[in-house]
Amino acid sequence: MTGATTGALPPGSDITVRLVKREREKVRYPARVIGDDGNHVVVRAPWAGAGVRDFGFVRFEHGDVFTEHYWRDRWFAIKEVRDARGSLKGWYCDVTRPAGVDGATLAVTDLDLDLWCSADGATVLRLDEDEFAESGLTEEDPQAAAQAWAALDALERLARNGGFGPLLAV
Template sequence: MSAPSADPARTAQVALTKAGKLKIRYPAELLSDDGTHLVVRAAWARETAKDFGFVRFEPGDVFVEHYWRDRWYAVKEVRAADGRLKGWYCDVARPAVVDADGTAVTVEVEDLDLDLWRSADGTEVLRLDEDEFAASGLAVRDPRAAAEAARTLDVLERAARTPEFTGLLAGR
């Protein structure tokens, strides 16, 4: 991935939080923002690889990340450094909060522990981190958010099992 554009209007920072604590912050390049759906491109934000068993994220990987201000998920298209599609990593999260001050865009997303992986060819769809979600206490702290998170994971899984999955990214 090339470095983010020098144009400040194309620069973004993505901040992922979990249970009120910053999990990671990383730079990205703003690709588009229609007021509801924001798309950024970012390099794998860690210096080392992370092997999930079903996919390995590593330095050089490129993520095209889709965030919505009105949806309870984010979808990240993951490509290897050579451009080969690895798949899509979906985070169940509260709708993104986007702050644009004219010099940069900040995207803040609260991760709700549930995730979904869809392989590039669509043959593998995996629900992830349901044990973390159950242990998080969200159902006690915010029952409405917990119910929405569980519903969202079901919606993502149904969509991921169809050839039209990428329609999520176009807002269909």
Template sequence: MAPGAEVTVRLVKSPRPDVRYPATVVGDDGTRVVVRAPWAGAAVRDFGFVRFETGDVFTEHFWRDRWYAVKEVRAADGTLKGWYCDVTRPARVTDEDGGTLVVADLDLDLWRSADGRRVLRLDEDEFAASGLAARDPDAAARALAALDELERLARQGGFTALTGSA
């Protein structure tokens, strides 16, 4: 994926509807694809520990060989809010819609605040209810290992070494 190219990010949320949003490619080294996208959800989504709102910018790191994505979240004024991490199957690039980054979301998430004081494992109940452990025990084990790795990284100083961003 060429830097500057417009792409569609497609988060497969089966059995729920997929989420699609436009993004701009920042870089692709063959293993990691980095895109930048504005917050594409409702005007404001308040999670209690962070608010995503119109004007927020997400710099999203997707790997073709890792079971997660790391998204740096900044407010419209550039202030770092933190990192929202999705546990996913490895990313794939398709020719669909002129270029689509496809990622299967596995329901587990992690949040790390900008100051590092809050590291939260999220949606473990949704993951358990998804039935993935019964349908695909190997994928479930990889997903849980990915969440553990993200939590370890978050608690050991964040994602700078992994993503190259502050």
């Protein structure tokens, strides 16, 4: 389904976000469409985890709200994370294949590489490079692997040079 499109999703509509990793569904959760220009889809959803997920540099927990940005032509997704009071925690970025929309499902394929940028921009961390190396994608699909590395590099440049602001405008 990735790359498929059925046109722009109407703001306010409900959608299911489906994250696939190595051909297995990793997570599925409901979200509300904030905007969709036919390429850039923005949804909002509460933290979908069963409990607290403590990464050491950030905790995702009940009450957190994610405003998630997906593109049908980019190899990443950017998730703005706010706590229950609305305070910005930062941005969690996933390197993915371009998003696909089929009916009321937005599907993305996670390619293991991630980036974290704290709310103040002082902490920018490249994550899971070891998982990516072990995934076998470099051997299986060298072009996709090159796209994934380029996406991670682009995200890091944006994070270190003023942030994601213009890219995330709805």
